[in-house]
Amino acid sequence: xxxxxxxxxxxxxxxxxxxxxxxxxxxxxxxxxxxxxxxxxxxxxxxxxxxxxxxxxxxxxxxxxxxxxxxxxxxxxxxxxxxxxxxxxxxxxxxxxxxxxxxxxxxxxxxxxxxxxxxxxxxxxxxxxxxxxxxxxxxxxxxxxxxxxxxxxxxxxxxxxxxxxxxxxxxxxxxxxxxxxxxxxxxxxx
Numbered sequence: 702x703x704x705x706x707x708x709x710x711x712x713x714x715x716x717x718x719x720x721x722x723x724x725x726x727x728x729x730x731x732x733x734x735x736x737x738x739x740x741x742x743x744x745x746x747x748x749x750x751x752x753x754x755x756x757x758x759x760x761x762x763x764x765x766x767x768x769x770x771x772x773x774x775x776x777x778x779x780x781x782x783x784x785x786x787x788x789x790x791x792x793x794x795x796x797x798x799x800x801x802x803x804x805x806x807x808x809x810x811x812x813x814x815x816x817x818x819x820x821x822x823x824x825x826x827x828x829x830x831x832x833x834x835x836x837x838x839x840x841x842x843x844x845x846x847x848x849x850x851x852x853x854x855x856x857x858x859x860x861x862x863x864x865x866x867x868x869x870x871x872x873x874x875x876x877x878x879x880x881x882x883x884x885x886x887x888x889x890x891x
Contacts (some may be wrong), residue, residue, distance in 0.1 A: 730828050781807045783838040787874035790856065794820065795867035805834055820863075845879035850882070851884055 732870055746856070790803040802817040814830035816823065841859045845854060856871060857864050868886040 716873075732756055735748075745785075747780070759792070781876055782835075783841075784844055784875050785875045787872065788838070789872045790860075792866045793868045793869045794863065794865075801862060803834065805831075805838075843873065843875075845875040845877055845881065849883050853883065 766891070767841070774802075783829060786807040788803065788805040790801070792801040794800070799820040800817070801820055802815075804815045806813045812831065814825075814827065814834055816825040816830045837859050839853050843855060847855070852871070852873075853869065854863070857869075859868075866887065869883070871881070871883040873881045
């Protein structure tokens with residue numbers, strides 16, 4: 702009986718380890734510190750509520766206003782590490798039949814990253830893709846005040862893309878709420 706319990710416990714532990722190592726989705730487990738949600742961001746107030754319960758009722762209106770303000774502050778989107786919460790890039794090389802696609806998404810609960818590079822036959826997801834994108838995104842230093850041409854040039858150079866692409870589509874949601882949609886093809890330049 703004791704041997705059976707030991708075998709079952711070992712099988713459970715082994716299966717837990719194997720299943721934990723099989724993370725095949727695009728969610729990033731270890732985002733940059735600015736991309737991580739902190740406990741302070743998710744807290745709904747502080748210890749002042751306990752102190753206010755001891756006060757007389759004349760202060761309750763002021764305390765309610767403070768709690769309401771704190772609640773709305775907590776609902777604001779977290780600042781991301783790169784200045785944008787969403788980055789979707791698709792570059793098509795018609796002559797070569799290859800594509801280069803990047804998807805990065807920072808939600809309040811999770812960060813996802815994916816690179817599909819058929820030019821170099823590379824597919825990365827999750828932490829591997831995030832690690833690859835992190836340096837490039839930091840180098841780009843994109844912001845919503847840049848022109849479309851400046852952003853295209855920065856992206857092509859930053860990702861080391863061949864500038865002789867057939868078409869480029871880029872969608873970025875900046876932290877300031879600005880959404881940028883760019884569709885560019887080599888035919889546009891003629």
